[in-house]
Amino acid sequence: MTPQLRSQLLAGLKDGSIVPYLGPGVLADVRNPATGEAIPADSDSLIIAMNGGKPMAPKLMYEFPRAAMNIELKRGRTTVTKFLNRTYGETTWTRAALHDWLKGIAPHYVIDINRDTQLQDSYADVPHNLIVGVARISGTAFRYKIYFWDGQAYQPSELINTAIPILFKPMGTPRPEGVYIASDADYVDFITELMGGFSIPPEIKELRKGKQYLLMGMRLNRDTERMVMADMIWSAAEPAGWVFIAEPTDKERRYCKKIGLEILQCDLHEFIGAAIAA
Template sequence: MLDSDLAQEIIAGLKDGSVVPYIGPGALADVTNKADNSPMPADSDSLILAMNNGQPMAPRLMYEFPRAAMNLELKKGRSYVERFLTETYGTKQWTRAAFHDWLASIQPKYVIDINRDTQLQESYSAIAHTLIVGCARLSGTDYRFKIYHYDGSSYKAVDQEAADPSLPILFKPMGTPLPEPSYIAADADYVDYITELMGGFAIPSFLKEYRTDKKYLFIGMAMTRDTERMVLSDIVYSAGSPTGWAVMPAPTDKERRFCNNKKIEVIEASWQELLAASQSEATPA
């Protein structure tokens, strides 16, 4: 159950920038294809099935999406996986997620979104912002990110020195199809990305400074897989104490242990309850 006072504390933090949303696949659970009403593949299992023409793969590959993506990359090439993600998130028409509509009404200063869709970017499409996109297996550079300035109508690639940290910052570590497709997907991508993330080369210097002492609100996250937990741990490095809150309706023992270790308070509730609390606050008595 979500305590109303805690809900108001979190919402106030999202508005003033002291709390950073960290968005996982569960935030897209209500999104469907406008053409056939099919759900958007966002979590690991649904992505694997969609990538493999609706057919399950071997149990060891069904364990998590990066493993399955690596298997298909070895068979069909890296372009096959990248094309699948671009066609899934960049060309199909999807309904809006209720969570993203709510987040758009707040427009936090800094948002982390580990999904690969474009709804977060659409929420900020009317205002200038800075977009950071995760990259992997690049040659000629140690950095594992690309930075774009959005001027209210289009994106332009910029370097760290030219980026404007005073604008809202959208961090898409696992990639996005826009403005150009780039993804962290297969095991080899994650190995490379996490290695450079741990070394400090996957986050721009201005963001390292900005994130100091921030707290985080984890929404739609399943903290059961080591890959995502390693990414999370390094992205929220330098967090405040406690680290923040994870909204989970039914946390597992493994998730509880991880959150306890990372000083993340588990809130046994749904993100819909947080939205309801926010709307209740906005409604005059």
């Protein structure tokens, strides 16, 4: 990465023209302080944690939504929700270096497909909007909930105040309530409505026009995450942005070229100036 590009990315994150899009890799250095165990964030680690520390059958290890669907069919949807609440809402974790770094920049709009609360913790000192993805709910076609953080608690809201920070957690969060997109059925419902325009608030559809995106901690070799991302960044500038992938596959190269993302073949934590334990 050239010094000029680095300066461009940092300036864009600060002025809001570049939107951070956070994936599981941003939590690579997060540990349970009591046990030293890494936080389950990517597909494999989530599946193993959900299954009591053991891998599932190879066909279920393909992707977390498939494994979550299997658990849901056997033991009910609440089993998956309780696991995610326990993992992200009831367990203490160390802070991610990326989140501390991003807090110093304080972007106006952030998309975080992880289900932890560290992004929300970073903005706890300031009023902000929180958008949370939901699925398989009756009575409405919309697949999101909006909350306003007043500095003390989250309050349900009908509108987004675009003058204050906006945190978009499409895959859910335990705070203020444990709501998640997790199983295959959740993703099918959410993506169907996302493609129809019902999973993104109208204020965001307007705000996102002409933005560029910096994908951090993301791999683009899974169709599910690619479909969500492609619709989340709809109406982006050209080119659409950049993605950190140190060793991209041919499939990722083709996809990024198609969608207008430049691959940055460098380490994310080197970019932010943080070292992580092996």
